Amino acid sequence: MPLLELRDVRAGYGDAVVLDGISLEVPEQGSLAVLGRNGAGKSTLLLTLMGFTRLKRGRIFFKGRDVSALAPHRRAQLGIAWVAQEREIFPSLSAEENLTVAAHPGPWNLERVFRLFPRLAERRANMGNQLSGGEQQMLAIARALMTNPGLLLLDEPFEGLAPVIVDELAGALERLDGMALILVEQHTELALSLTEDAVVLERGAIVHRARSGEFAHDAPTLERLVGLKIA
Amino acid sequence: MLGSLAGVLFDGLAYGMLLFLLSVGLSVTLGMMNFVNLAHCSFAMVGGYVSVSLMNRFGWPFLATLPMAFLAAASVSVLLERGLYRRLYRASDLDQCLLTIGIVFVSIAAYAWLYGTEQQAVEGFPPYLRGSLQFMGINLAAYRLFLVLCGFLVTAILVASLEYTRFGAKVRAAVDNQRMARGLGIDVDRTFMLTFALGGGLAGLGGSLAIEMVGLDPGFALAYLVYVLIVVSVGGLGSIGGSFAAAIVLGISDMAGKYYVPWLGAFLIYLVMVGLLMWRPQGLFGKR
Structure with a gap:
């Protein structure tokens, strides 16, 4: 049983739909990088996991329990922790x-x-x-x-910080002893080095899935999907 | 002359403590939850009438009615919060004012119907609170001394519970950023409900303590609203220490005004308010 499972999730704010047809799994102790350009729906994905958006279709399971209808503070009490952008x-x-x-x-x-x-x-x-x-x-x-x-959600934790601080934070994330995490990040290379799996979002849908280690070396795909300048 | 000055200071302090007890709950709910609750003194009136009824009809001792006044006012405020107020947390100040001033008028009419419009006469008020003591040549009314002690006690308990406990930290976190507080697992609705109950309960306690000093009739909800709003705005929103200081300053200036400049009488308190607010528009200890 995966720690977190999303089945065909469609969500947004009010009548607007931001995420459509998202399905993904995070295993116990797993780690997932969520990549994509600005406005692709990365932050909305984390907000949807916390219950701050309107879920229009689909189901979210955490530790085998359907949390789709739970209030945000109940989800937090069950063990989803959110670090806001x-x-x-x-x-x-x-x-x-x-x-x-x-x-x-x-x-x-x-x-x-x-x-x-x-x-x-x-x-x-x-x-x-x-x-x-x-x-x-x-x-x-x-x-x-x-x-x-049981699961840590990080929304662009390195944004706007000096390189030396970024190194310190990244070092700390490596020392979390296998805590499951979902990392939304613009620093693609760093995000892939900190995670096992990766997905790329585009206009609210997942357009690519890969193992982080392999994806980091797939420069053509990265450039096409994330618009990346990899050194 | 010196003796009378000390006497005026003491009476003003006691009156200030009463104003503090009546208003501190409003300072908490208005300052921390940003809800304009003009019906705050209606909660105080609930406490006052509970004490009167328990003493006159059931022969309870005065001190035993105080916790009941707190509980009754706290329960009424929770019912109103659940039923009406929470729908207007995000509404404009005007909407909140209209709803709560409506509740004031309803409460005045309800108490006039239940108890009549005359001042409540209290039977069986304890004699040890009726007398007075001599201290360094000053005549100290026992009840006023009791009010001062209550004021200090409530201040200590409140400051301790809002500044130094986890519950207080949750309240401040929920006020700072509701969404983040929820995201960390804090039950914001429950936290606000308890805060509101605390504010309402303190008003009830104040209303009950006010009977012996200023009397109780259905007009109380409106008459003391003005003083309570002055204390909260002069003290600074959300600041318990500020309300404490403001209530004492206003209580003493009101007493001094009535004693030394009778032709200015009860108006002095407004002059003091205007002066203090021109000096510090955010209030004495206000942050916003």
Whole structure:
């Protein structure tokens, strides 16, 4: 049984349809890169998994359970953790409160996320709006981990960050010990190096599926589908 | 003269504490949840009448009626929140005002019908709260001293529960960013419902404590709405410390005005409000 399964999902906002006919699976401990140009529906896919869009057709199963009709907070409690594109740190909470406010007991605790991101330990008393962009991204990922999820959804976690911070974050993602994740990313090369499987979205549909390792070397297809400049 | 100054300060402090207890719940719901609840003093009136009924009809001791006043007002506010208010969380301020001022008029009519329009006379008010003590030559009314203690106690409990507990962090997170809070598994609807219950319950407590000092009749819901709104806007939205400071400043200036400049009388409180808001338009401790 896969950890996550989407069957023929059609979803959008109000009457608008953004995703159409999406079917995919993520196994336990699996990792999936979601690639595609701007506006292809990548963020909408993550929002649909969380229940923030209108599901018009299809089913979503998580841990074998149909979660299609569940409210977002119920899905989060079942173990889907979402790291939003804009990070969305709570400004009225300290860094430490951001981490503990929605925490769930499990292997990920304050001590362990501080080991993963030592900078956060230094900034634990700062308010959420006093952190740099990179620190906010670390905090957003750490906050999601504190809910001890079964599946981590990351929406462009490296966007707008300095290369040295990107390296630090990518290194941290490699040390998540097989936590299942879905990574939406514009840095195609990096995304493929962090995942096992990949899909490419175009106008709300999956147009290509590949193993990440093989896809990274398939320059013609990458260039055609993602419009990529690979070094 | 000095003795009377201290007496005025003390009476003003006690009156300020009463204003604080009446308004702090509104500061929480208006400041943190951005809901304009003009019916806040109707919740206070629920608490007041519950206390009166329990004492006069069932012979309950006054102190025992206080938790019941809190619970009754909290329950009424939860019912209203579930039934009416939550539909208007995203509505305009005007829509929220129209709904809640309507509830004020309904509550005034309902209490006039049930209890009559006259001031409620309370029987069996405990004698130990009726007397007074001498302290350094100042005459301190026992009940006012009791109000001051209640004010400090409620402030301590509220600050502790909103600033230092996980529940408080959830409330602040839900106010900051509802979608992200839901996305992390926080039950935002439940959090807001409990916050609303807390705000309404505190109003009920305030309404019950107000009986002995300012009396209770169906006009209470409208008469004290003005003071409560002044306290919240002068204190700064969502700031408990701000409401506390504003209530004390306004309570003392009101008492001092009535005592020292009687021709200005009850108007002084408005002058103080205008002055403070011109100095700090966001309120004393306001963030927004």
